[in-house]
Amino acid sequence: MAAIHIRDFCAEDIDALVALYNDYILKTPITFDLVPYTAQQRRDGWLSHYALSGRYRLFVADCEGVAVGYASSSRFASKAAYDTSVETSIYVHPDFVGGGIGSRLYTALFQALAGEDVNRAYAGITLPNEVSIALHQKFGFEQAGVFHAVGRKFDQFWDVAWFEKAL
Numbered sequence: 001m002a003a004i005h006i007r008d009f010c011a012e013d014i015d016a017l018v019a020l021y022n023d024y025i026l027k028t029p030i031t032f033d034l035v036p037y038t039a040q041q042r043r044d045g046w047l048s049h050y051a052l053s054g055r056y057r058l059f060v061a062d063c064e065g066v067a068v069g070y071a072s073s074s075r076f077a078s079k080a081a082y083d084t085s086v087e088t089s090i091y092v093h094p095d096f097v098g099g100g101i102g103s104r105l106y107t108a109l110f111q112a113l114a115g116e117d118v119n120r121a122y123a124g125i126t127l128p129n130e131v132s133i134a135l136h137q138k139f140g141f142e143q144a145g146v147f148h149a150v151g152r153k154f155d156q157f158w159d160v161a162w163f164e165k166a167l
Contacts, residue, residue: 002063004101006108009050009058009070011043016067017060018042020093029126029158030091032151049074055086055116059108061101068093071105073113076122084119090135102135110139110167118167126151127159141165 009017022036050058050072061069069092076085088109092101113121123141125132141163149157 004068004096004099004104005062006059006104007062008052009046009060011047013060013067013070014039014043014046017070020067020069020091023094024091029151029153029156030129030132032126032153032158034153053112055113055118057109057112059105059112061092061096061105063096068096069101069105071102071109073109073118073121076120084117086113086118086121088121088123090132097131103138106135106139113167121165121167123163123165124160125163127161133161133163136163136165139165 018037018039021031021033024031025033025036046058050056056072056074058070058072060067069090071088071090073086073088076082076087088106090102090105092105110121121141122144123132123136124147125136127146142165144162144164147160147162150160151158
């Protein structure tokens with residue numbers, strides 16, 4: 001397997017990350033997005049949202065110049081009192097799952113967040129997803145609750161377990 005480098009997101013990653021995420025939209029219930037994104041939609045949102053410092057970060061797993069995974073921290077909720085909380089997400093190309101990339105991405109993300117004014121990280125995991133649950137527990141997330149039949153995708157209702165981690 002080629003070497004994987006974990007680094008900050010840059011504009012050149014957008015096409016690969018959109019393709020990766022859209023594959024999850026079209027083939028899995030892991031994300032509740034139903035319509036694939038265009039590169040321009042992501043460019044418009046991500047370039048203004050993610051920075052090289054601060055609480056909203058995006059790290060990329062780079063394999064020979066191609067983004068094959070990412071981990072991010074984003075706004076948890078829109079009300080100002082939630083500002084010290086973030087929601088984390090992690091996506092890895094199916095060909096690279098199980099190789100430790102998720103752990104390396106989360107390590108970079110949580111190291112970056114360590115010096116920020118962030119109190120809690122949250123992650124919503126569509127059930128079942130034992131791989132994602134194991135990764136989050138490895139990083140100190142604990143299950144806070146389950147929203148039952150909260151989302152409908154592929155003509156089926158799905159439960160989402162919410163996990164939290166003190167930072």
